[in-house]
Amino acid sequence: MAAVATLVFCAPGYPGGAGDAQPFLDKFASATVATVGWPAGSLAAVYDPTEQGGLQKLGSSEAVLAFVPYAFFVQHAAQLHLTPLAQADMVGIGPQERWTLVAKAGTVTGPPSMAGYTILSVAGYAPEFVRHAALAAWALPPDVKIESTGQILSALRRVATGEQVVALLDQTQAAALPTLPFAAQLKAVVQSPPLPVAIVAVVDSRLSAARARALQAALLKMGHAAGNADTLAPLHLQGFVLPQLPRPSTTP
């Protein structure tokens, strides 16, 4: 581990820029190498808020680790050869979350009634995740479109006004639905099973098995060491758990 390895954070659709994030990422990288016992400075961390930017960074040979939302993992794990090491345990959410499909009240009664609809979601960049993880229990009609949006409030306004759109919300968004003035016009029609929130993964076997095991053990310890609380809190992390990936659904 003499050369500097890079941990790439990527969370498409969520707000924030790399500049603001960098001090927190640096601190996280330092705490991680200290916990695992690697030389100081041997792990760098970078953030990219876009899917394409994240893919580009993860494609570079320095990218050894990925820290990505589960939707990103589902969409790109095969292409990037991601091997999960740990699952983020988020403050206020936990290690897993449910996604909720929200429609205008009285319009969507089951998968067939969604013909011609568009699903708007912060995870819309990951149609594999939407179809086969979040909505695995629903056989969506083939003409359903899936679109990415970072403007979930605007999306919900469109749902409420009766456009042929529905919104797929993460757990934080779904929990806040009652705070909207037009909440009465919306209805949660189906919920996903519990799914991981975010995954730390090795990229393309660029970390040896022994080092990966050491890093995994360190990540699992991080939430229990009092000194790490200040490092994890700005990232809304409370620690890590072993990956609990759901079994892949069969494609309808």
Next chain:
Amino acid sequence: MKKWIGCGVLALMAVACRAPLRPTLQNPAPTSASVEDLAAAIASDAKRSDRESDSKIRGDLAADASRDAQACIAREPQTAACLYGRAVALGLEARAHPTRAGELLNNMLGSLASADAADPNYDQAGPARVRALVLIRAPGWPLGPGDAEAGLVAARRAATLQPQYPPNLLALAEALAKTGDANGARENYQRARDLAQALPASSDRDDWLREAEQALKQK
């Protein structure tokens, strides 16, 4: 891994106010300073913070601005200059302390509304312009007060109040781009560039031209 980086805030202060840079840190305005002096000191801190990459210095600038804003509000609590200054200081605090950004930005919007009620034309329609930028750039519901459509309304208001001031058109262009009106955004970036080109040379003018031209290149 969602809310976190989401706390990252706003480089909005460059268009908040025009003021010369304060030369040193930890040098708040003297207790005898006038409201105008305090407002100018806050504006200077904001401008310097916007160009500062060191988070420690940004924190110091936010603390300076916050002290000056409190002094200003204590002196003239209903004056647009002090209400606006407090809003700008809260924005600097939000950037320096991202874990508290949600609460700080909501308070900032409250101060901007009060400033707008006191004098909507203060700082060339600053209350509406800065409100627009907060709503456009802040994390959206439910993580923060960001709301692109409400931001567009505020940006239109600023551009209507002071249509000759380039930052108002830059804010309107940004709001239009964020809400999906690429043509409207391009048109307003061009108008902002044309207005700025007609102004005498200054660092502000250079900043506005740079922002407009960079945006137009990407369109």
